Amino acid sequence: MDWRDTGILLSSRRHGETSMIIDVFTPERGRHAGVVRGGASRKVAPILQPGAQLDLAWRARLEDHIGSFTVELQRSRAAVAMGNRLALAGMNAVLALLAFTLPEREPHDALYTQTQNLLDLLDQIELWPLAYLRWEIALLDDLGYGLDLNTCAVTGATDNLTYVSPKSGRAVSETGAGDWADRLLPLPDALKGSGTFSDADIVAALATTGYFLEQKVALHQIGKPLPQARARFIDALARTA
Numbered sequence: 001m002d003w004r005d006t007g008i009l010l011s012s013r014r015h016g017e018t019s020m021i022i023d024v025f026t027p028e029r030g031r032h033a034g035v036v037r038g039g040a041s042r043k044v045a046p047i048l049q050p051g052a053q054l055d056l057a058w059r060a061r062l063e064d065h066i067g068s069f070t071v072e073l074q075r076s077r078a079a080v081a082m083g084n085r086l087a088l089a090g091m092n093a094v095l096a097l098l099a100f101t102l103p104e105r106e107p108h109d110a111l112y113t114q115t116q117n118l119l120d121l122l123d124q125i126e127l128w129p130l131a132y133l134r135w136e137i138a139l140l141d142d143l144g145y146g147l148d149l150n151t152c153a154v155t156g157a158t159d160n161l162t163y164v165s166p167k168s169g170r171a172v173s174e175t176g177a178g179d180w181a182d183r184l185l186p187l188p189d190a191l192k193g194s195g196t197f198s199d200a201d202i203v204a205a206l207a208t209t210g211y212f213l214e215q216k217v218a219l220h221q222i223g224k225p226l227p228q229a230r231a232r233f234i235d236a237l238a239r240t241a
Contacts, residue, residue: 001067002059005029006074008115009052010099014040020048022069023099024056027112031102034058034069044071051077051091051119080122086240087122089233090132094118096227097136101143101217111142129202129237133190136209145169145216147209149191152176163187164208166215185211199241206234 007024010031015021020039025031038044047054053075060067081088094115102108118135121127140146147169151158154176163172163184172184190197190205197205210230218226 001061001063001065002057003029004055004057007032007054007056008095008098008112008119009048009050009054010095011050012036012039012048020045021066022048022071024054024069025098025102025112025115026056027109028107030106030108031098031104032058033104034060034067036069036071039071047071047073047076049076049078050095051081051122053077053116077119077122084122084125086233086236087125087128089229089236090128091119091122092229093227093233094132094135096229097139097213100222100224100227101139101213108142111138114138129199130190130197132233133202133205133209136206136213137191140169140209140212140217143217143221145212147191147212149187161187161192164191166211169212199237203234203238203241206237210234 005026005028007026010023010025012020012022015035018038018040020036021033022036023031023033036044039048052073055072055074057070058067081091114135118131121131137147149171152161152173153165153168153170155173157173160173161171162174163177163181164187165172166185171187177184185208186204188201188204190201191208214226218224
């Protein structure tokens with residue numbers, strides 16, 4: 001069995017004395033692991049940096065084996081990320097969430113495209129917080145927990161949408177909330193559509209998406225808390241707000 005694809009390096013770890021096991025996110029085969037022979041060498045190790053865009057060739061005797069990769073660097077993102085603390089924290093959050101939430105060998109082509117586009121904005125840090133929020137919304141949608149924020153779940157109204165139902169992920173208006181308002185999540189402006197928003201509003205919006213990632217995906221579906229990399233990024237963003 002063998003295939004070729006491009007992919008984003010999520011993580012790598014030492015395997016034996018000279019090899020590395022890498023976890024990559026590809027458009028056609030989703031999250032996929034494999035061994036890079038000689039990956040710990042001086043020649044190859046600098047290529048295997050988190051966030052790197054790689055040209056991948058995978059081979060195994062049987063499809064369900066871990067297999068081995070040969071890799072070539074298409075684009076490194078390490079220098080850009082290391083040059084800005086917020087960019088580095090954001091990239092680490094993206095990579096950690098992908099490794100945590102995505103099952104192995106299941107394609108997520110639309111999410112892959114959005115992830116690649118997001119990581120390519122690392123050098124435009126002023127655009128990054130809102131782009132990251134849009135990416136988290138796309139991640140929830142891809143995992144089956146998409147938010148429906150266009151109309152009130154109670155009244156059907158499209159205006160004065162103020163809350164989000166923690167059960168359904170649907171918007172709720174001030175009128176529709178009634179006595180249940182204290183049991184609902186806030187619906188910050190940054191979640192409602194396109195525009196320019198402050199970092200503080202984006203942090204508030206990430207608290208709402210974070211509820212669904214934590215409660216619906218992490219604890220209910222996976223059985224573990226979210227990676228700390230996400231909290232570190234939001235803390236870094238909050239300090240800039």
